[in-house]
Amino acid sequence: xxxxxxxxxxxxxxxxxxxxxxxxxxxxxxxxxxxxxxxxxxxxxxxxxxxxxxxxxxxxxxxxxxxxxxxxxxxxxxxxxxxxxxxxxxxxxxxxxxxxxxxxxxxxxxxxxxxxxxxxxxxxxxxxxxxxxxxxxxxxxxxxxxxxxxxxxxxxxxxxxxxxxxxxxxxxxxxxxxxxxxxxxxxxxxxxxxxxx
Numbered sequence: 001x002x003x004x005x006x007x008x009x010x011x012x013x014x015x016x017x018x019x020x021x022x023x024x025x026x027x028x029x030x031x032x033x034x035x036x037x038x039x040x041x042x043x044x045x046x047x048x049x050x051x052x053x054x055x056x057x058x059x060x061x062x063x064x065x066x067x068x069x070x071x072x073x074x075x076x077x078x079x080x081x082x083x084x085x086x087x088x089x090x091x092x093x094x095x096x097x098x099x100x101x102x103x104x105x106x107x108x109x110x111x112x113x114x115x116x117x118x119x120x121x122x123x124x125x126x127x128x129x130x131x132x133x134x135x136x137x138x139x140x141x142x143x144x145x146x147x148x149x150x151x152x153x154x155x156x157x158x159x160x161x162x163x164x165x166x167x168x169x170x171x172x173x174x175x176x177x178x179x180x181x182x183x184x185x186x187x188x189x190x191x192x193x194x195x196x197x
Contacts, residue, residue, distance in 0.1 A: 003064055006070055006075060006078055013086065021050065024092070025043065041095075041099045041100060045095045046096065048092075048175065052115075060119075062186065063136060065189060067126055067130070074122070074125045077118070084118050088111060094107070103160070105168065106157045109160060109171060112156075113150055113157065117150065135188050139185040139188040140184065145177050149178070152171075153170070153171070155170050156168075
C-alpha cells in the first residue's frame, strides 16, 4: 500500500479539526475593543491548540517522508492519532469557555497526553514495518523530546488541581519544545540524498 492516501486523509482531518476549532470562537455583540475581553480565554486556548495541531501536522509530514510502504497496523495507528487530535476542539472550547478551570486544564492535558502516546505508537508501527535500520529509526535516535513530553503532560494534569497556571506552563513548554520541526528527519534525508548523488 502507498502512503499518499494516508497523508491526504490525515491532512483533511486536521484541516477540519482546525476549522471546527475556529468556528467555536463566538463573535461578541458590540463594536468596541472592550467587547472582546470576555473571549480572551477562548482565543488564548485556540492559539495554543492551533500551535499544537500545527506541530502535529508538521512532524507527521516529516515522518511520512521516511515511509516507503504502509501496513494495516500503520493505518490503524494513524487513525488512533487522528481520533485524539479530533477531540482537541472540544477540550479547547471547554477550557476557554470556563476560564482555564482545573478540570478543563486536566482534560486538555489528558487529550494532549493521549495524542503523544498515539504518535509514539504510529512511529513504532512505522519502524516495525521498515526495520530498526530504517530512516525513521536512525533519525529518532534516543528521542529525548518524545520521552519528556508525556512526563510534562502528566505533571500538567496533576498540577491542574493544585496550581492551575503551572499546568498551562507545562503545556506551553511542550509546545515550545516541538515548535521547530524535527530536524533529525531532515538531516537523515539530506544524508541519504548525498549518498544517492
